Amino acid sequence: MAAIDLSDYTLGELKGLLFDVEQAIKARRRQELQGAQARIAEIARDAGIPIDALLDRAKGRRTS
Incomplete structure (x- = not known):
């Protein structure tokens, strides 16, 4: 990544x-989380596993 010269910027x-950067980071994290959730849901659907069963396992509960 190219360095950005910030020396001419005012404090404001x-x-x-x-x-702006903090807001962009938050937005990107939300996008990545949503994308990961969608991919996980698709994998679970393809495997015939209900999402609730995955969540129960993640919480330490056992499902049959």
Whole structure:
């Protein structure tokens, strides 16, 4: 990744940039979580396993 020269930015601009970056990170995490959930749900459907059974196992509960 190329370095960005921030030396000409004012303190206010840098704080605004930081806020924008934090918001972008949160949005990306939500997107990745949703994508992972969709992939897991698809795998479970393909295997004929109800999602609830996977969640119960993850919580330490046993299902038949």
